[in-house]
Amino acid sequence: MTDASVQVPPGERTGGGGGDGVPLLELRDIAKHFAGVTALSGASLTLYPGQVMGLVGNNGAGKSTLVRIVSGVQEPDEGSLLWNGERVRLRNPRQARALGIDTVYQELALADDLDATANIFLNREIGWGVGPLRINNNKRMRREAVELFERFGIQVQASGADVRSMSGGQRQSIAIARALLGGSKLLLLDEPTAALGVKESGHVEDLVLRLRSHQVGILIVSHSVEQLLKLCDRLCVLRHGQMVGVFDRADLTAQDVVSLIVGANA
Ligand SMILES: Nc1ncnc2c1ncn2[C@@H]1O[C@H](COP(=O)(O)OP(=O)(O)OP(=O)(O)O)[C@@H](O)[C@H]1O
Ligand SMILES: [Mg+2]
Structure with a gap:
């Protein structure tokens, strides 16, 4: 399954925000459950070198769970993960790092x-x-x-x-x-600027853009709509553990992002 086949409400668009050839990372229908709680379900996305993908959603939406799965900290219960087109199993962060997947935590x-x-x-x-x-x-x-x-x-x-x-x-x-x-080759950033001031956040944002121009793929979790619109090529929206869809940045206003997060325009 690719982004294009993710079920989204009418009016919401999925992916297609650039990228040719084989994606660096592809997630197909990933799900993770904890004792009756669905932390993440139906997560599918593709990420190409030099692309910045924002991961958005309210508290508890499943963002960190997705980051933990891609970084090898947790294994998914369902779905598959492809790295450069090949199916891989990441049992621990060491295996992820060996492929070129690194995580910077808050x-x-x-x-x-x-x-x-x-x-x-x-x-x-x-x-x-x-x-x-x-x-x-x-x-x-x-x-x-x-x-x-x-x-x-x-x-x-x-x-x-x-x-x-x-x-x-x-x-x-x-x-x-x-x-x-x-x-x-792929950097996972889980709220990298949450504790930083405006100027310091600016430095980290500049760095993200520079990495992107060096063809590093970036998956960034942020609660700042302004920051997401500034940095990202595409946004992956999660709501209550469900994947809503992947959207091109070019198609979105700040209000659209807020609506997608809270589900107001569904
Ligand atoms: N180890 C765990 N055991 C039980 N439940 C968990 C575990 N990890 C996550 N969850 C649950 O899964 C859901 C998603 O959590 P997650 O940490 O991915 O959210 P998040 O989108 O990163 O939220 P935040 O914006 O607050 O960081 C939450 O309901 C959380 O309580
Ligand atoms: Mg989190």
């Missing part, structure tokens, strides 16, 4: 007392030797971090300052940079 796992470079290379340090005899090549890691920051327009001091002292937007950018260094 509660970031950064090491506060290390600088940006050390955080980016945490547990995958470049150096020589093994175990206690291991020597890190700090100079090379620093150089690669600086290059990465320049390429993606990340405004963070690569070395010297602990990330503890950095702003929310900078910390978020470091977490995203960490994923990019691992060769991320």
Whole structure:
């Protein structure tokens, strides 16, 4: 099943927002239940490299459940997941990461007392030797971090300052940079700017647009209609665990998005 076959009320349109060839990610009729609660049902979408897909819906709509399924944290009860056209089973986040699927959560796992470079290379340090005899090549890691920051327009001091002292937007950018260094092809962002101020959110938004121009696919959960309209090519709308449809950004006004979320125009 593709987006086009998702059942939507008259007047609501599904997908088709660009993308040629084989999608990076395809979800077919995904469902997840928890002890009688349907957290997610009928979720079908396609996402191409260089596309930003917004995931919207009220609290409890199933957005994080969908993110957890694509990131390998939870397995779906029904449906299938295709990566570059091939059916895959993601049993854990490690398997997802090996494919190039990375997730940046609101509660970031950064090491506060290390600088940006050390955080980016945490547990995958470049150096020589093994175990206690291991020597890190700090100079090379620093150089690669600086290059990465320049390429993606990340405004963070690569070395010297602990990330503890950095702003929310900078910390978020470091977490995203960490994923990019691992060769991320699809980035899942679950409310990346919920706790950030206007300026910091702007930095993260700029970064998302830059990633998109580097052909990274992005699935972003946000409650900000303004942000979604600014960043997304398409919006996937969920309501009470049911998938409503996938819509082209170009066809939507802010009022349309609000109506789709609450179901007012059904
Ligand atoms: N592990 C779980 N056990 C039981 N119920 C769960 C579990 N995870 C999610 N649910 C339920 O599934 C539904 C969807 O939850 P989910 O976290 O996906 O919502 P959401 O759209 O991300 O909401 P929010 O905007 O509040 O973050 C909710 O009713 C939630 O209570
Ligand atoms: Mg959530």
